[in-house]
Amino acid sequence: MMQGVSHICAPYCYRCELGLEYPSCDIACARQLEKEIENQGPETVAAFIGEPVMGAGGCIPPVPEYWPMIRSICDKYGVLLIADEVINGFGRTGKWFACEHWDLEPDIMTMAKNISGCYVPLGATIVKGELAEKLPLFMHVFTFSGHAVACAASLAAIGVMEKENMVEHAAEVGQYMLEGLKTLDKHPIVGEVRGLGMIMAVELVKDKKTKEVFTAREAIPDMVAKRMLDYGVFVRSGGGNGSVVEIAPVYTFTKKDADTVVEALDKSLTDAEKTM
Secondary structure (H helix, E strand, C coil): CCCCCCCCCCCCHHHCCCCCCCCCCCCHHHHHHHHHHHHHCHHHCCEEEECCCECCCCCECCCCCHHHHHHHHHHHHCCEEEEECCCCCCCCCCCCCHHHHHCCCCCEEEECHHHHCCCCCCCEEEECHHHHCCCCCCCCCCCCCCCHHHHHHHHHHHHHHHHCCHHHHHHHHHHHHHHHHHHHHHCCCEEEEEEECCEEEEEECCCCCCCCCCCCCCCHHHHHHHHHHHCCCCCEEECCCCCEEEECCCCCCCHHHHHHHHHHHHHHHHHHHHHC
16 A cells, blocks of 8 residues: 555466466466566665565465575566565474575565564564675664563563474474364365464355355354364454464474364354355
């Protein structure tokens, strides 16, 4: 919504905005970046920014080719690549940073949330050395820049994550839980199950073939989420089109906890289907 910012379609294979199918699509969603840069004029494009794994958009991991192609296009036109790791970073996807899944090296990386274990608000930005060296000296401060308490909390949280191998644990339990969630495809209202590490989603649909979403009045995803509370599990409904049940467990989740979530969702889906 910012002035001067243009967009390309998301790497959302389940609902491809271009009406194509992977892999015959030739990753057209990534190639769209090159077309947009040329359309805007390469000399006018400062940077491309995106989440390695889209979070609030509905938990959407891209296909393996997507980010390497984006990196190549940015390099071709001299456009900076900014990775938004605010949600993804510090273990959420089963690696310290989601970029690692594709050996992606961004020029700039934004971080927050799990950088401090979410105990104390903290945000940070990493910039490549060659870029930092070219920045002119300028006086620009924020009220809480370099906040000592927030930084101490972050160091403590990162220390625990390293000591207890929590990122590796998140990858293992996350994969186990994703496999469990995929068994729920038996439900007629489950369109797609997707995820990476400890960020996953179940997209609900009226019809598996047409992928029609539920209306706000029907509010089936909300109904499922509320029903899960009765089974002792908190999830969030919403996503990009309002039909996604998003699940983002804490890193201390065990496989037993994962089973509890899958069972609760299974029951909640059944309950919702009965009302239909």
